[in-house]
Amino acid sequence: MREVVLGVLRGADYAVFGYFVALNSSYLIMIVLASVEFAKHLRRAAFAGADDMFRSPVTLPVTVIVPAYNEGAGIVAAVQAMTALRYPRFEIVVVDDGSSDDTFEKLREHFDLVEVPRVVPAEVPYQSHVLSVHVPRGEKGALTVVRKTNGGKADALNVGINLARHPLVCMVDADSVLDPDALLSVAKPFGDDPLRVAACGGVVRIANGCKVVAGRVVDVRMPRSWLVRVQVVEYLRAFLMSRTGWSRLGGVVVISGAFGVFRRDLLVQIGGMAHDTIGEDAELVVRLHHYLRDRGDDYRVIFVAEPVSWSEAPSTWKVLGSQRRRWHRGIAEILTKHRHMVFNPRYGRIGLVALPYYLIFELLAPFVELAALILLPLGLWADAIDLAFAWRFALVAYGYGLLVSLVALFIEEVSFHRYPRWSDMMRGVVAAVIENFGYRQVLAAWQVWGAVAAWHGRPAVWGTMHRTGFDTHEPTEVETVGIKGG
Amino acid sequence: MFAVFGVAILVLLGVLVGTAAGIIVVRVGRRVRGKRRAALAAGPRRALLAFVAENGEEGSEDLIAIPDDAWRAALPAALGLLGKLRGDAHSALVSVFLHRGAARAALADLHARSAVRRARAAQLLGDLELREAVPQICELLTDRDHEVRVVAVRALGRIGDAKAAWRMIASLDLRDPVPSLLATQALVQMGRGAEVTLSAALDHPQARVRAVCLDALGLLGATGAVSRMARVLADDDILDVRVAAATNLGRLGARGALQPLIDSLDPPHPDALRAAAARALGDLGAPAAVPPLAAHLDDGEFQIAHEAAHSLRRLGPPGIAALKERDNDHCREALALLQPDLVGAQ
Numbered sequence: 001m002r003e004v005v006l007g008v009l010r011g012a013d014y015a016v017f018g019y020f021v022a023l024n025s026s027y028l029i030m031i032v033l034a035s036v037e038f039a040k041h042l043r044r045a046a047f048a049g050a051d052d053m054f055r056s057p058v059t060l061p062v063t064v065i066v067p068a069y070n071e072g073a074g075i076v077a078a079v080q081a082m083t084a085l086r087y088p089r090f091e092i093v094v095v096d097d098g099s100s101d102d103t104f105e106k107l108r109e110h111f112d113l114v115e116v117p118r119v120v121p122a123e124v125p126y127q128s129h130v131l132s133v134h135v136p137r138g139e140k141g142a143l144t145v146v147r148k149t150n151g152g153k154a155d156a157l158n159v160g161i162n163l164a165r166h167p168l169v170c171m172v173d174a175d176s177v178l179d180p181d182a183l184l185s186v187a188k189p190f191g192d193d194p195l196r197v198a199a200c201g202g203v204v205r206i207a208n209g210c211k212v213v214a215g216r217v218v219d220v221r222m223p224r225s226w227l228v229r230v231q232v233v234e235y236l237r238a239f240l241m242s243r244t245g246w247s248r249l250g251g252v253v254v255i256s257g258a259f260g261v262f263r264r265d266l267l268v269q270i271g272g273m274a275h276d277t278i279g280e281d282a283e284l285v286v287r288l289h290h291y292l293r294d295r296g297d298d299y300r301v302i303f304v305a306e307p308v309s310w311s312e313a314p315s316t317w318k319v320l321g322s323q324r325r326r327w328h329r330g331i332a333e334i335l336t337k338h339r340h341m342v343f344n345p346r347y348g349r350i351g352l353v354a355l356p357y358y359l360i361f362e363l364l365a366p367f368v369e370l371a372a373l374i375l376l377p378l379g380l381w382a383d384a385i386d387l388a389f390a391w392r393f394a395l396v397a398y399g400y401g402l403l404v405s406l407v408a409l410f411i412e413e414v415s416f417h418r419y420p421r422w423s424d425m426m427r428g429v430v431a432a433v434i435e436n437f438g439y440r441q442v443l444a445a446w447q448v449w450g451a452v453a454a455w456h457g458r459p460a461v462w463g464t465m466h467r468t469g470f471d472t473h474e475p476t477e478v479e480t481v482g483i484k485g486g
Numbered sequence: 487m488f489a490v491f492g493v494a495i496l497v498l499l500g501v502l503v504g505t506a507a508g509i510i511v512v513r514v515g516r517r518v519r520g521k522r523r524a525a526l527a528a529g530p531r532r533a534l535l536a537f538v539a540e541n542g543e544e545g546s547e548d549l550i551a552i553p554d555d556a557w558r559a560a561l562p563a564a565l566g567l568l569g570k571l572r573g574d575a576h577s578a579l580v581s582v583f584l585h586r587g588a589a590r591a592a593l594a595d596l597h598a599r600s601a602v603r604r605a606r607a608a609q610l611l612g613d614l615e616l617r618e619a620v621p622q623i624c625e626l627l628t629d630r631d632h633e634v635r636v637v638a639v640r641a642l643g644r645i646g647d648a649k650a651a652w653r654m655i656a657s658l659d660l661r662d663p664v665p666s667l668l669a670t671q672a673l674v675q676m677g678r679g680a681e682v683t684l685s686a687a688l689d690h691p692q693a694r695v696r697a698v699c700l701d702a703l704g705l706l707g708a709t710g711a712v713s714r715m716a717r718v719l720a721d722d723d724i725l726d727v728r729v730a731a732a733t734n735l736g737r738l739g740a741r742g743a744l745q746p747l748i749d750s751l752d753p754p755h756p757d758a759l760r761a762a763a764a765r766a767l768g769d770l771g772a773p774a775a776v777p778p779l780a781a782h783l784d785d786g787e788f789q790i791a792h793e794a795a796h797s798l799r800r801l802g803p804p805g806i807a808a809l810k811e812r813d814n815d816h817c818r819e820a821l822a823l824l825q826p827d828l829v830g831a832q
């Protein structure tokens with residue numbers, strides 16, 4: 001009997017060992033693919049035609065939708081910065097999702113808003129009640145502010161989609177800071193390949209520690225907190241590199257809700273954002289793939305690596321935990337909802353590569369990570385494995401992981417080199433090391449919690465976000481809205 | 487098996503150290519190169535700025551005399567200026583580029599094996615507005631690389647030679663065509679000289695070609711093509727093409743567009759076309775469109791009633807009077823935008 005138990009234990013340890021080899025190798029492959037894409041992007045920047053696009057009368061106009069819930073602290077600066085984006089024709093629709101703070105009052109005061117009777121079509125369903133629509137007095141109609149009862153982010157976005165007057169819709173978080181050419185970059189693929197491009201995501205980087213002047217990131221710095229520094233490295237590896245790699249493979253299934261552009265007609269056809277998931281941004285993209293594959297369309301969902309949207313990352317463990325539980329819950333919900341697409345050849349690379357990858361290497365990764373923390377000591381204690389195996393395991397799981405992070409930093413340095421200070425780069429390297437000691441393990445616990453919550457159908461809660469803002473260090477507590485269902 | 491892993495781990499450690507060292511080397515290398523390039527480019531940049539300040543009347547000899555390595559360092563700035571300058575200053579800078587042999591080199595590069603070099607060459611020739619290069623750039627419209635085709639379209643637009651219009655239109659009828667919006671823009675940049683070709687292409691069997699030509703004709707203000715466009719609006723098999731015809735007939739503002747657009751307002755025409763016709767009638771600006779538009783203020787389709795109301799608002803007093811006679815959400819929304827506070831917020 002003991003031999004059987006030892007055999008099982010040994011087998012489990014070897015399986016986890018193999019899993020980490022595969023996981024880190026998959027990251028490395030994505031980084032290599034991303035580096036090929038970056039090289040292509042940089043070599044072609046000289047003839048990308050951004051200026052031509054800016055001057056062209058036929059450039060597709062964009063509606064920028066900004067859902068806002070209790071964003072009084074920064075909403076005026078955010079909208080001001082968005083109005084200054086470099087793009088020939090665009091409008092901004094701010095959807096105040098029943099804020100209990102002074103979000104709307106600040107907007108009204110600053111932009112001299114007046115109420116207009118506006119018919120809100122119901123091309124995509126929304127569950128709340130639109131209270132009023134406002135525009136700036138006597139100015140060109142570049143800004144619309146909608147007040148509605150609280151219904152959650154997805155609902156606010158759906159109201160924005162209904163009010164959007166332009167063929168492209170860009171979804172941006174109210175606390176995001178966009179690079180001046182960000183809109184040109186994410187909308188450009190629609191002009192270059194209008195028949196096929198269905199959606200385009202932009203990269204999101206961490207703004208904590210950066211110097212922001214007049215709604216622009218003017219000096220990129222590493223954050224002061226090690227917790228956020230680790231997230232900077234994580235964003236580089238997991239978002240910038242991984243999504244660019246997936247874009248190269250034609251398998252983008254996540255476009256961040258903080259910065260992405262979609263064809264409005266397609267959003268209407270698929271019914272807009274789903275109300276029944278907390279990961280509404282990724283779910284939208286998966287549903288878009290589902291719809292377009294079912295229709296047999298030749299289409300592309302792509303990701304551009306530069307310029308970027310800057311967002312504030314959680315600076316406390318509590319908020320980080322809430323965010324990661326939510327993210328993982330979102331992955332679990334999406335994979336459950338669209339489980340018939342996974343391993344289904346009907347959905348091409350999405351069904352056979354991208355979604356299985358998300359199932360095996362995203363959803364299950366924290367389970368395996370936690371399992372390793374139990375199985376490895378247990379195996380050592382029971383003599384199922386020896387010390388040689390244990391240190392090899394540690395090197396594969398953590399050493400290889402560190403290598404992946406360092407390669408990501410290297411690629412960042414070669415391609416975009418956004419962190420000009422030596423000290424910042426050194427902090428990035430150190431953050432890549434310390435990520436493996438505690439951060440990963442705690443994160444895994446939260447992620448497991450999030451996934452289990454999704455499968456148990458517990459109500460989803462967005463938690464509390466402490467915003468420090470970009471120019472001030474005084475914390476502003478922002479309660480974010482809970483989403484019904486789940 | 488684990489012996490292999492022992493070696494793998496040594497390799498891993500080596501790569502770790504190598505990567506860290508690589509970051510340092512890349513950073514130091516970039517700084518050294520940047521400083522060297524900045525030093526080399528400083529003189530030429532000053533000369534370029536002086537040249538532009540003099541509107542290109544003086545200083546061209548200085549620019550031509552700049553050594554090759556310094557010119558290469560200043561090339562991004564020179565190319566940037568080339569894309570921004572107009573008139574005499576542009577011509578003078580083009581002349582500098584030509585004297586330096588840039589056009590000759592670019593023409594040769596149009597046949598390079600590297601897609602990046604072909605695209606860069608086409609871009610430069612477009613910025614130089616070199617008409618002699620049009621036939622060769624036209625060949626790139628069927629290039630195997632999508633981005634080269636895109637750059638070729640933009641370059642031809644920049645040069646603006648209407649002789650390229652037909653080749654551009656033909657390139658829309660390929661299995662992997664050039665982008666419609668870019669082609670439209672380029673055809674518009676070719677000006678009135680392209681009108682005849684565009685008008686003739688309205689009979690092209692490929693729907694994408696017809697739609698692009700309609701947009702280009704509308705943006706060019708080609709009032710001579712109204713009757714042909716009206717025929718497309720009435721008879722085309724493809725809805726998107728008919729919608730484009732309606733939109734551009736409105737844009738033209740010609741009297742001959744009125745009746746075809748009114749005829750498109752009612753069922754059994756598809757809703758998308760009816761909405762486009764309602765919007766186009768507002769753009770057209772003809773008071774005679776008021777009664778048919780007013781008849782659609784209570785249309786069951788949101789978009790048609792909405793467009794009709796806003797078109798009536800744009801048509802001025804007769805349209806506003808029609809809006810005041812009705813009492814529905816669309817009319818109230820349109821009328822509200824006439825308040826002094828909201829003029830412009832449309």
